[in-house]
Amino acid sequence: MSVQYFEGIGRRKASTARVRVMSGSGKFMVNEKEAEAFFTRFGDLTKILSAFEAVGEGAEKYDVSVLVRGGGVTGQSEAVRLGLARALLKINPEWNSSLRKGGLLTRNPKVKERKKPGLKRARKAPTYTKR
Numbered sequence: 001m002s003v004q005y006f007e008g009i010g011r012r013k014a015s016t017a018r019v020r021v022m023s024g025s026g027k028f029m030v031n032e033k034e035a036e037a038f039f040t041r042f043g044d045l046t047k048i049l050s051a052f053e054a055v056g057e058g059a060e061k062y063d064v065s066v067l068v069r070g071g072g073v074t075g076q077s078e079a080v081r082l083g084l085a086r087a088l089l090k091i092n093p094e095w096n097s098s099l100r101k102g103g104l105l106t107r108n109p110k111v112k113e114r115k116k117p118g119l120k121r122a123r124k125a126p127t128y129t130k131r
Helices: 044-048 050-055 073-091 093-101
Strands: 006-012 015-023 028-030 062-069
Touching: 006 073, 015 073, 044 050, 044 073, 050 073, 050 093, 062 073, 073 093
Parallel strands: 028 062
Antiparallel strands: 006 015, 015 062
């Protein structure tokens, strides 16, 4: 039995999320766990599900399966949000304006800055001593 799904890839910092959306009963699985068990931080799950609110669709109409790798909690949650928005765009291209208006289709390019030689971190210099 093959089920038709729509896939979107989302990336943020060091995280990559492969999101598959198919018609179903509202199950949201992340790395074979329930989404509430995977994203335990307050507000992460509501931020991810904002893509459904932006298009005016209920999350209970779709089953979502996510495979996310790399990075930390923030990077993973934002990668899932971008992947979900891209998958919803493949379902219905007319949702482009509402998703873009919510800023859900723009990849956040900010990554950690590299450490420079002679410095303690990317920009923090050693303490100056006069004597």
